[in-house]
Amino acid sequence: EAQVTQNPRYLITVTGKKLTVTCSQNMNHEYMSWYRQDPGLGLRQIYYSMNVEVTDKGDVPEGYKVSRKEKRNFPLILESPSPNQTSLYFCASSLIRGRFTGELFFGEGSRLTVL
Amino acid sequence: RKEVEQDPGPFNVPEGATVAFNCTYSNSASQSFFWYRQDCRKEPKLLMSVYSSGNEDGRFTAQLNRASQYISLLIRDSKLSDSATYLCVVREGYQKVTFGTGTKLQVIP
Numbered sequence: 001e002a003q004v005t006q007n008p009r010y011l012i013t014v015t016g017k018k019l020t021v022t023c024s025q026n027m028n029h030e031y032m033s034w035y036r037q038d039p040g041l042g043l044r045q046i047y048y049s050m051n052v053e054v055t056d057k058g059d060v061p062e063g064y065k066v067s068r069k070e071k072r073n074f075p076l077i078l079e080s081p082s083p084n085q086t087s088l089y090f091c092a093s094s095l096i097r098g099r100f101t102g103e104l105f106f107g108e109g110s111r112l113t114v115l
Numbered sequence: 116r117k118e119v120e121q122d123p124g125p126f127n128v129p130e131g132a133t134v135a136f137n138c139t140y141s142n143s144a145s146q147s148f149f150w151y152r153q154d155c156r157k158e159p160k161l162l163m164s165v166y167s168s169g170n171e172d173g174r175f176t177a178q179l180n181r182a183s184q185y186i187s188l189l190i191r192d193s194k195l196s197d198s199a200t201y202l203c204v205v206r207e208g209y210q211k212v213t214f215g216t217g218t219k220l221q222v223i224p
Contacts, residue, residue: 033212035214040216042214042217043214044214045211045213048210050210056210058211058212088156090158103161103164104149104151106159106160107158108158109156
């Protein structure tokens with residue numbers, strides 16, 4: 001089954017304790033990206049990657065890091081989480097075809113609370 | 116001005132009604148347009164892509180107006196199961212993906 005898998009789905013942590021949210025896709029998609037969703041603000045892009053070892057900042061990259069060492073995986077790293085990073089996080093992937101990209105396939109989301 | 120703007124609603128409509136949502140975008144370089152559906156705090160799922168010529172999928176019709184920089188979604192014969200938040204998504208080539216904040220639809224029996 002084609003899917004994007006995120007882990008953990010739910011996490012409560014404390015300020016400053018490093019954490020990683022994993023994302024894996026089995027569709028051989030070139031493009032992967034991370035979003036956070038907050039009430040009234042919608043989904044905002046954190047980072048994206050167009051292929052292995054190619055990553056770039058989205059609209060809200062502060063406080064986050066990513067890596068793309070393998071095509072299927074795109075982990076989101078919070079080196080020193082703060083309460084303002086409490087949010088619902090989504091990972092997504094899509095194909096790249098010429099000048100255009102296909103639909104985004106989303107993981108089920110990771111709800112993170114930083115105390 | 117937000118890059119992608121939607122009326123947040125909620126739109127409360129009776130079953131069987133026709134409802135239309137609009138979405139405006141500010142970047143004329145935008146290339147790809149989509150409507151996604153999101154159920155309460157679940158992942159967004161593609162409802163339909165939006166093509167320049169307009170496209171229809173069953174009860175759903177999407178249209179793009181590049182000159183005025185807006186896209187629309189029309190839902191005919193609303194069902195209870197259509198209750199959700201509808202997200203307008205705009206892509207600039209490969210990189211930037213911008214979401215509207217969503218329009219909430221509640222279909223009432």
